[in-house]
Amino acid sequence: MAEITASMVKELREKTGAGMMDCKSALNETGGDMEAAVDWLRTKGLAKAAKKAGRVAAEGLIGVVAEGTKGAVVEVNSETDFVARNEQFQKMVSDIASVALTAGGDVDKLAATNYPGASKSVKDYVTEMVGTIGENMNVRRAGSISVSDGVVSAYVHSSVVPGLGKIGVLVGLESTGDKAKLAELGRQIAMHIAATNPLATRTDELDPAVVERERNVLIAEAKESGRPDNIIEKMVEGRIRKFYEEVVLLSQAFVIDPDNTVEKAVKAAEAGIGAPVSVIGFVRFALGEGIEKEESDFAAEVAAAARG
Structure with missing residues (x-):
């Protein structure tokens, strides 16, 4: 053990x-x-x-860019929040997000793509900036989304400058209707996603392993009550439906209008948009999610240094 x-x-x-x-x-x-x-x-x-994720520990910025029918989001990490406030670093993250519009969500492809206005790749440019700024940095991940006819809307939470912040969201909406109204709906949904962090757009898109794990926990929890198996089965199914309402975007209560689900809010918006609307997907990046920063005992470090 x-x-x-x-x-x-x-x-x-x-x-x-x-x-x-x-x-x-x-x-x-x-x-x-x-x-x-x-x-x-x-x-x-x-x-x-x-x-649902590890403690947010990494510093840096999330960069988001959306242009018409496509959008991209990147996470660029630094060692300290001080660097995230550096204008050179901010410009670099914005430029890398723009490059990601072409490179898409493949971070290796992004790293190998030419950096805007420089005769070097994104990877080499970041390496150069490490020497200039004096702190380790890396492009951790990238994501993208596109639609054939509609809009990709973006939202940045805790924004430091336009397009850069601590949480970045893209959402894709397919529709032949009014693009300005569609974009506004998309922004509202993106804000909702930033707040609620759904796991999937629709129930059938949830990772089966996640559902199975939740079901097993609920079964074990229900058995603690000592009730008969047929009652336990009904209890678990009811709680699974509640789980879907908590983690599936279209099933969630819309934060802007909690009396309706996101799905119902989209349906209600179709009249003003002038055509059916389909939410095709989303990308949500929160700075440092899933990364554990090693904690240090400053007092112990000082004592160790004093001992030589």
Whole structure:
């Protein structure tokens, strides 16, 4: 069995909000498997909120650009937030996002594409900027979306300058209707996505593994009640439907009009737009999601340095 360390207990506690001893028990019960420990705590009703992604720790900026029927989003990381406020860094991220309109969501292709106004690739330009700014930087990921007839709308949350911020969202809407009204609807949906972080546009687009994991947790949780299997089955199906309402974009309550789902809000907007509207998909990047920054004990570092 893996050794259960204090740092593992601390990490699980931060992920779930559960008590320290409960976290230790969960890790012991699951052999140190962090995801399984989160599920164990949920089954026991001890997890306050299992986070969907790791703690946001990386610095840098999300760059977003949308032009008509296509859009792109990139994440460029730096070591400190100070660099994210540097005008040179900001211009670089904006330029890289523009390049991504052509390169698409393939970060390797993006890295190999020529940087605007320079006789070098994006990768080489970033390397050069590392030397200029004096801090490590990297293009972590890229995403894109396009439509054949419609618009791609964008939204940036915690914007530092236009098109750059901490969360970037693109949403694609297909429609032959009024493009200006369609773009405004798209922006509202993009703002909704920034706030709610859905996992998929439609229920059938959810990762089956995610649904299966949720179902297994709900089954184990329901069995704790001691009720008969036929009742448990109904309980689980009801909770799965609730899960869909929480994580599927079109099934979510629209943040701008909570009395309607996003799907109903889109349908209601069709009259003003003058044609049917289809949400084809979205891309949402939050700065540093899924990255764990190693925490350091500053006092311990000073003490170590003093000891020589």
